[in-house]
Amino acid sequence: MLAEIITIGDEILIGQIIDTNSAFIAKELNKIGVKVFQITSVQDEASHILDALAQANERADLVLLTGGLGPTKDDITKAMFLEYFEDALIENPIVLAHIHSIFAKHLTVPPLPANISQAMVPSKATILMNTHGTAPGMWMEKNDTVFVSMPGVPFEMKTLMKDEVIPRVKSKFKRPHIYHKTLLTFGQGESQIQERIIDWEEALPETIKLAYLPSFGSVRLRLSSTGTNKNAVENGVNNQMSILSEILQDISIGYENETSLVGRIAELLNAKKKTLSVVESCTGGAIAKSITELAGASSYFKGGLVPYSTAHKTKILSVDASLIKKHTVVSIEVASAMAVNSRTLFDSDYAIATTGVAGPTKGDTDKAVGTVCIAIAGPDRVLVEEFSFGKHRERVIAKAHNKALEMLLKELSKN
Amino acid sequence: MLAEIITIGDEILIGQIIDTNSAFIAKELNKIGVKVFQITSVQDEASHILDALAQANERADLVLLTGGLGPTKDDITKAMFLEYFEDALIENPIVLAHIHSIFAKHLTVPPLPANISQAMVPSKATILMNTHGTAPGMWMEKNDTVFVSMPGVPFEMKTLMKDEVIPRVKSKFKRPHIYHKTLLTFGQGESQIQERIIDWEEALPETIKLAYLPSFGSVRLRLSSTGTNKNAVENGVNNQMSILSEILQDISIGYENETSLVGRIAELLNAKKKTLSVVESCTGGAIAKSITELAGASSYFKGGLVPYSTAHKTKILSVDASLIKKHTVVSIEVASAMAVNSRTLFDSDYAIATTGVAGPTKGDTDKAVGTVCIAIAGPDRVLVEEFSFGKHRERVIAKAHNKALEMLLKELSKN
Numbered sequence: 117m118l119a120e121i122i123t124i125g126d127e128i129l130i131g132q133i134i135d136t137n138s139a140f141i142a143k144e145l146n147k148i149g150v151k152v153f154q155i156t157s158v159q160d161e162a163s164h165i166l167d168a169l170a171q172a173n174e175r176a177d178l179v180l181l182t183g184g185l186g187p188t189k190d191d192i193t194k195a196m197f198l199e200y201f202e203d204a205l206i207e208n209p210i211v212l213a214h215i216h217s218i219f220a221k222h223l224t225v226p227p228l229p230a231n232i233s234q235a236m237v238p239s240k241a242t243i244l245m246n247t248h249g250t251a252p253g254m255w256m257e258k259n260d261t262v263f264v265s266m267p268g269v270p271f272e273m274k275t276l277m278k279d280e281v282i283p284r285v286k287s288k289f290k291r292p293h294i295y296h297k298t299l300l301t302f303g304q305g306e307s308q309i310q311e312r313i314i315d316w317e318e319a320l321p322e323t324i325k326l327a328y329l330p331s332f333g334s335v336r337l338r339l340s341s342t343g344t345n346k347n348a349v350e351n352g353v354n355n356q357m358s359i360l361s362e363i364l365q366d367i368s369i370g371y372e373n374e375t376s377l378v379g380r381i382a383e384l385l386n387a388k389k390k391t392l393s394v395v396e397s398c399t400g401g402a403i404a405k406s407i408t409e410l411a412g413a414s415s416y417f418k419g420g421l422v423p424y425s426t427a428h429k430t431k432i433l434s435v436d437a438s439l440i441k442k443h444t445v446v447s448i449e450v451a452s453a454m455a456v457n458s459r460t461l462f463d464s465d466y467a468i469a470t471t472g473v474a475g476p477t478k479g480d481t482d483k484a485v486g487t488v489c490i491a492i493a494g495p496d497r498v499l500v501e502e503f504s505f506g507k508h509r510e511r512v513i514a515k516a517h518n519k520a521l522e523m524l525l526k527e528l529s530k531n
Numbered sequence: 532m533l534a535e536i537i538t539i540g541d542e543i544l545i546g547q548i549i550d551t552n553s554a555f556i557a558k559e560l561n562k563i564g565v566k567v568f569q570i571t572s573v574q575d576e577a578s579h580i581l582d583a584l585a586q587a588n589e590r591a592d593l594v595l596l597t598g599g600l601g602p603t604k605d606d607i608t609k610a611m612f613l614e615y616f617e618d619a620l621i622e623n624p625i626v627l628a629h630i631h632s633i634f635a636k637h638l639t640v641p642p643l644p645a646n647i648s649q650a651m652v653p654s655k656a657t658i659l660m661n662t663h664g665t666a667p668g669m670w671m672e673k674n675d676t677v678f679v680s681m682p683g684v685p686f687e688m689k690t691l692m693k694d695e696v697i698p699r700v701k702s703k704f705k706r707p708h709i710y711h712k713t714l715l716t717f718g719q720g721e722s723q724i725q726e727r728i729i730d731w732e733e734a735l736p737e738t739i740k741l742a743y744l745p746s747f748g749s750v751r752l753r754l755s756s757t758g759t760n761k762n763a764v765e766n767g768v769n770n771q772m773s774i775l776s777e778i779l780q781d782i783s784i785g786y787e788n789e790t791s792l793v794g795r796i797a798e799l800l801n802a803k804k805k806t807l808s809v810v811e812s813c814t815g816g817a818i819a820k821s822i823t824e825l826a827g828a829s830s831y832f833k834g835g836l837v838p839y840s841t842a843h844k845t846k847i848l849s850v851d852a853s854l855i856k857k858h859t860v861v862s863i864e865v866a867s868a869m870a871v872n873s874r875t876l877f878d879s880d881y882a883i884a885t886t887g888v889a890g891p892t893k894g895d896t897d898k899a900v901g902t903v904c905i906a907i908a909g910p911d912r913v914l915v916e917e918f919s920f921g922k923h924r925e926r927v928i929a930k931a932h933n934k935a936l937e938m939l940l941k942e943l944s945k946n
Contacts, residue, residue, distance in 0.1 A: 129567045131558030143546030152544045155572035187722045188743040230722040307645040328603040400823025401816035404837045408815025422819045422835035
């Protein structure tokens with residue numbers, strides 16, 4: 117069966133917001149065997165929305181819409197549903213009670229008429245309760261196609277998808293099994309990788325599809341397959357993936373979702389009962405942020421320091437001022453001292469240190485913009501390297517962040 | 532004139548990546564008066580791509596495609612262009628020389644046949660040089676519609692858009708002027724805001740469109756207008772925006788793009804010649820990361836500390852252990868001491884401190900998951916408040932991050 121996702125809102129078409137909802141919805145649908153044929157973003161404009169509904173009806177068995185359900189005048193999805201399904205509004209008492217209870221619990225003001233009007237819903241719709249907001253989801257059918265309208269607020273949409281939409285789709289449609297597995301690699305480009313795996317790739321069974329996904333000096337390799345027999349589909353992909361990861365053993369990190377750089381680091385630190393701290397000059401907190409986004413980080417993460425001015429590298433981190441004077445603040449010597457002293461300051465087994473010139477200007481150093489020194493200090497030794505990451509601040513920070521985690525992972529994997 | 536954006540790649544339709552390219556392209560087009568009618572994401576599949584090209588041809592004057600130009604077998608956009616435009620490949624010597632020079636300059640290996648094949652291009656295409664990669668952009672025309680194919684790697688696409696596509700679109704098409712201006716507000720919901728501005732909204736001229744964009748406890752209000760006279764269009768929006776921002780004076784931060792929370796804070800700190808430091812327990816580096824993403828942050832940002840274990844709040848930050856024992860680590864007393872001591876540690880005029888329970892488990896405290904205490908210490912006084920941000924780790928961190936910056940902004944705006 118095929119699904120289509122329609123996102124409604126001028127804010128997407130003028131580039132004011134990035135559509136993150138579609139990726140979430142697509143992923144959830146894939147998990148239950150529903151293939152997404154197309155994603156379409158349309159304007160808050162009546163004829164455009166109606167056209168999109170009619171076209172999706174031709175192509176898809178399931179059409180999921182987000183956006184345009186707010187209480188303000190620019191939101192017109194509900195009116196379009198009324199027109200498309202030739203329906204009229206009725207008041208839903210459960211939604212009405214829910215709106216009153218949300219206001220009573222969380223807000224200091226009473227609901228306004230615009231909030232109350234969220235309880236008016238198309239009479240033919242199955243209502244999907246939105247526990248986190250006042251706009252309910254709506255499930256309607258036409259010509260054997262199911263249309264589901266959800267609010268565009270990501271948190272509300274996600275809960276509706278998981279609690280209401282997915283279970284209903286599962287019971288309504290017969291679905292095959294879709295399976296993806298993605299190998300994470302680093303250090304080689306996609307052409308180089310293709311050259312190494314070409315014989316294996318050409319011998320892949322037709323039921324298994326390979327995709328190359330390059331980004332920031334790493335390539336992800338995805339195998340995908342679909343079929344009615346879950347075990348056969350998964351075994352097919354897993355067997356091919358074992359061969360692939362063996363061919364690329366020297367550049368593989370692991371599998372996406374099962375792990376990530378930060379996730380794999382967490383596993384290794386937990387397994388070894390070791391701890392980590394970070395001192396970030398040019399990455400400015402980005403590494404600490406990634407590490408602490410993972411639940412349970414407090415079991416291995418001792419803390420981080422962002423000594424953004426040179427003086428604080430000396431004062432808080434006790435880096436020898438004469439060392440900085442001799443080698444400049446962006447040097448492998450200073451990076452190394454920062455990492456070593458971070459272990460002491462935070463009493464951690466391992467430490468990452470970054471110091472560099474993110475740009476656009478040079479600051480307290482004679483090094484070129486984009487120069488970054490990264491050090492990893494462990495119980496037995498210190499690794500330190502100087503890199504050149506280009507001239508764009510955002511990219512320099514992102515690349516330094518990735519490279520530092522990669523270096524730590526390699527070091528943890530060795531011991 | 533109307534444009535359509537088509538993104539090609541299964542990775543978008545299975546939710547493996549979020550389509551950030553479309554938002555960038557849409558924004559750049561809007562700046563030069565090109566309206567994006569629709570954004571469509573399609574699979575790496577021949578008939579689907581050809582259908583999308585044909586449909587876009589009917590709707591749009593300009594069709595911008597990204598993705599499917601890589602050197603590997605899963606990339607088929609170039610082949611689809613050949614089919615759609617009934618064209619054949621020829622070798623482009625400039626692209627060939629460019630590929631060789633990229634490999635000679637940046638890579639330790641010689642180009643592979645797959646890389647060299649990027650120099651084979653459709654004979655009718657105008658080639659757009661991709662300075663950052665080996666796949667060139669292609670500009671082709673059919674039935675008065677222009678089709679432009681660009682690589683999906685964001686950095687390569689962005690440079691191609693700015694250097695090649697935008698100048699050519701400008702000289703090829705007559706375009707109106709499109710203008711958006713967005714007011715950033717905080718602290719009230721969209722229904723409340725609508726209630727306050729309804730009389731003004733209903734009196735808006737038909738040429739000006741209002742949109743409400745809610746997210747994480749803040750609402751953005753966008754006014755948009757299009758017309759042939761640049762001054763008339765901009766004055767019309769600006770005049771209405773002045774009225775709107777006056778009505779909502781108590782909850783306005785400023786205008787999007789002209790400013791952001793972090794940008795406004797930077798302006799005020801620079802203007803007052805004051806400095807900032809941050810101590811982040813539950814936000815784990817997120818605030819430091821946002822502040823240091825802005826170029827020039829080193830002029831007012833002294834540094835940050837992520838004292839992730841309770842012990843380091845005492846050891847590095849000198850927070851009194853008995854204070855933590857008495858009030859627990861998540862308390863307004865401890866948050867306040869953290870902020871005050873951060874000023875001393877980093878020798879800064881202002882300091883932000885966060886301490887809370889991001890979840891999913893409680894850690895060293897008896898406070899409920901989602902409880903966060905935020906303190907702002909300045910030269911004259913300390914502001915501190917306790918919040919409850921729900922049960923979801925990601926949201927707790929995001930809301931604490933936003934609220935802390937909002938509190939600092941208010942404090943800086945007052946003095």
